[in-house]
Amino acid sequence: MEQLTFTLDEPITNLVPIAIKFNKDELIAGISEMVEPYNNAIYGEEQISELKEALARMRKLDAALDGARKDVQKAYNKPFDVFKADVEDVRNIVKQAINQLSAQADAYEQKRIDEKTELIKQCWAEVVGEYNDVISLDKVWDERWLNKTYDMKKVRKDMTDFISNVAQNLETIKMLKSPDELVLLSLYFRTLSLDSALRENERLKAEREQARIFAEREQAKAKVAQEAAQAVIEPTTVIDEQAAVNEEEQQATAGMTVVLRFVDMTEAQARDLLSYIKSRGLKFKRIKE
Secondary structure (H helix, E strand, O other): OOOOOOOOOOEEEEEEEEOOOOOOOHHHHHHHHHHHHHHOOOOOHHHHOOOOOOOOHHHHHHHHHHHHHHHHHHHHHHHHHHHHHHHHHHHHHHHHHHHHHHHHHHHHHHHHHHHHHHHHHHHHHHHHHHHHOOOHHHHHHHHHOOOOOOHHHHHHHHHHHHHHHHHHHHHHHHHHOOOOOOHHHHHHHHHHHHHHHHHHHHHHHHHHHHHHHHHHHHHHHHHHHHHHEEEEOOOOOOOOOOOOOOOOOOOOOOOOOOOOOOOOOOOOHHHHHHHHHHHOEEEEOOOOO
């Protein structure tokens, strides 16, 4: 289709005169001559009358000049105003054509995008495989895929490369042999970030280690308290050398066994009790129930 162009019937240089001339120099000279007698003059009653007359003539000339300017401007604006109105009429028609053609172009482009979007969805369904339930297309969508220059061969390659990378990342997570593997896999499928899963694994390992240390410390405290609570005090055998050695009095105190059971005792109290027993030279042993 041939390109439409705007052309003037006459070159613009022919439409505009080189200059609009008038008796500029004559007026300037006449004004100077008229005003010159009044420079540095001393006025009396008669001179003031002449001055006012000269002032009236200047004001009349100024009004005539301004009127002439407006008349010339109006004369020049008249054909321009007609020209401007004609141009605007054509522009309005051009804008209507632009809107119509633009709407048709936009509709075509949207149809192309919709059709390619369906092709992309079909391609993803073919490529995603076993990850269909955990990785949606919107998580991997690339706006470049809709470009006319980005063909479906490139789109499919992008998708297959992505799925291959997912498989490698999942293998890396499984190689950790973490007891939190399901948690890590869930996080990975939410973020599709191997770095995030690895950082979470380190955080969980640190939490488990802290919990283990705390549990061992509490078990040690409980063991000490339990051993102290179950202690049996066994004093040294006492022999009464002054006792009679007759048959009736031979049931001497050959020794004494005292059993102590502590039901509620703190770790500090248990340590104090053991310290006291040892300081008195008493023998003791623990009885396991």
